[in-house]
Amino acid sequence: MKVNLKIYLVLIIVIVWSIQACVPDVDPIITKPLFYQPDGFPATSGQLNNNPVTYNGFRLGKKLFYDPILSLDSSVSCGSCHQQFAAFAHLDHKVSHGINDLEGNRNAPPLFNLAWHSNFFWDGGSNHIEVQPIGPITNPVEMNEDVARVIAKLKRSKFYPEMFKRAFGSDTITTQAMTRAMAQFMSSLISANSKYDQVKAGTATFTVDEQNGYMLFKSKCESCHREPLMTDLDYRNNGLDLHFTSDPGRARITLQPSDSGKFKVPSLRNVAVTFPYMHDGRINSLSKVIDHYRNGIVQSTTIDPILAGGNMSITDAEKQQLLLFLNTLTDPTFLNDERFSEK
Ligand code: HEC
Ligand code: HEC
CATH class of the missing domain: 1.10.760.10 (Cytochrome c-like domain)
Incomplete structure (x- = not known):
């Protein structure tokens, strides 16, 4: 009788333990905090x-x-x-x-x-x-x-x-x-572990071309695509259209005509893998996006003051350097992070 009781007790403990083991409270793939403040972020x-x-x-x-x-x-x-x-x-x-x-x-x-x-x-x-x-x-x-x-x-x-x-x-x-x-x-x-972030942290270095691309980015793009988020999170018109009847953008919410054609400035982090581009996906490559800023800017009533001077002067060599810099914003750690994937 005594022996039986012991066996029952052990059995109960094993059953309770195995039920808990089926639904673990910590996941083995979660080894770092799920939310954190990356260095340098606002x-x-x-x-x-x-x-x-x-x-x-x-x-x-x-x-x-x-x-x-x-x-x-x-x-x-x-x-x-x-x-x-x-x-x-x-x-x-x-x-x-x-x-x-x-x-x-x-x-x-x-x-x-x-x-x-x-x-x-x-x-x-x-x-x-x-x-x-x-x-x-x-x-x-x-x-x-x-x-x-x-x-x-x-x-x-x-x-x-x-x-x-x-x-x-x-x-x-x-x-x-x-x-x-x-x-x-x-x-x-x-997403805060691209080559760009590693360069900022001092654990990697840009090539000469990437560094030149970064300097161009700072002078021509950064006022809207602001570091380190690569967006100022504001609404702006970057010169895609003359009229905004099909999609008035920010004006749909504020009902202010002065907001027509303004859209949230997208972050350029991981931009090499997020094509097509713009709010309606009208541009299918980064090369063509840069061509838009070089020779496609449409002046309209709500064009951003930064672009009111017209097309940007960017040479072919500078365009290649800009593209190389934009590629350093890809964050493979984030894109492959198992914690975020479906399975
Ligand atoms: C005056 C602000 C401004 C400047 C300067 C600017 N952009 Fe933009 N950019 C925007 C806005 C706003 C959009 C979104 C427009 C839309 O979809 O209607 C955008 C969209 C983009 C996109 C598409 C991203 C996506 O996910 O769809 C890329 C790439 C881009 N810009 C790169 C650049 C580069 C490179 C430069 C410098 C050569 C630059 N931008 C300069 C405001 C700006
Ligand atoms: C049919 C495709 C589709 C599905 C399904 C979808 N989304 Fe989206 N998502 C979009 C589109 C398109 C936009 C942009 C909409 C706009 O700007 O008006 C968007 C925008 C967003 C944004 C805003 C991002 C930003 O930078 O402002 C978030 C967040 C989001 N979706 C989360 C979700 C969540 C959560 C779900 C599921 C409940 C979901 N989406 C389902 C297509 C989709």
């Missing part, structure tokens, strides 16, 4: 102050980001249009393709360093990272789903209630908890 937007990144929040956010059940017919996830190898942009798609292959009218921007942004989308139409995911979920040409139905689907799931409980202490699934988890995942997408 202060964050502060939008995450009440929603600090935790391992379980990140894990839930990642699961949701890659889960097509957030779309009406379970065909499209956030990750369908935001692909890691393209720095979470939509590679080779001028404008995004959503549910039933419906086309939107804008190019999916890459996702990284979002904790430093206060406004989201090309026109800044969303002003909080925790509200932003509602946009694509409900957009008829993206995921075309209803938030209440998404919540109902998550509640019916075998694993989501437990994941929400681990992340937020309660298995009651709410819209806010869902978007907070996604905000935690997206804020963890930090």
Whole structure:
């Protein structure tokens, strides 16, 4: 009898231990903090102050980001249009393709360093990272789903209630908890280890051509594509069009005619892998982007004062140096970081 009891006890301990072992609280691939402040970066937007990144929040956010059940017919996830190898942009798609292959009218921007942004989308139409995911979920040409139905689907799931409980202490699934988890995942997408960053940190050096490209960048591009984020996060017109009827940009939100044709300055980090370029994906190579600044700038009523002087003078040799510099902004650590990938 005594022996039996001991065996039972050991069995119970083994069972409890193995159940816990199935759902580990730390992931072996997570060896560094999920959120950190890279050297030289400015202060964050502060939008995450009440929603600090935790391992379980990140894990839930990642699961949701890659889960097509957030779309009406379970065909499209956030990750369908935001692909890691393209720095979470939509590679080779001028404008995004959503549910039933419906086309939107804008190019999916890459996702990284979002904790430093206060406004989201090309026109800044969303002003909080925790509200932003509602946009694509409900957009008829993206995921075309209803938030209440998404919540109902998550509640019916075998694993989501437990994941929400681990992340937020309660298995009651709410819209806010869902978007907070996604905000935690997206804020963890930090890109700060390109060759450019290593040069800044003193652990690598530019070639002579890259260094010359960097000097050109500083004199011609940096006032808008500001270091170290490579964007000043402002809205500007870089001379693509004369009229803005098809997409008024920032004016869609502010309703100010003076904001017509202004779009959020995109970061140039990882720019070599995020083609096509511009809010509508109209330019398909970096070489052609530089040609735009060399001989394609269209003067209009809202052209940025920095470009009001007309085309930039950039020689062919300088163009090559600029391209070499832009390539140093690619961050392979980020593009291949297993913590962010679907599996
Ligand atoms: C059908 C393709 C598609 C899907 C699906 C999609 N997105 Fe996007 N995403 C876009 C496009 C296009 C934009 C730019 C929209 C605009 O500027 O009006 C964008 C913009 C964004 C931005 C703003 C980035 C910035 O720099 O301002 C974030 C953040 C984002 N998406 C996250 C998500 C999340 C989270 C999901 C899933 C809930 C998602 N996206 C699903 C195409 C998509
Ligand atoms: C007056 C501000 C300004 C200056 C100066 C400027 N840009 Fe831009 N750049 C922008 C804006 C705004 C956009 C987005 C325009 C749009 O999509 O409508 C942009 C877009 C880009 C893009 C596309 C990125 C993407 O993800 O789609 C690249 C590449 C680029 N610029 C490179 C450069 C280079 C290289 C220089 C210097 C030779 C430069 N820019 C100078 C404001 C500027």
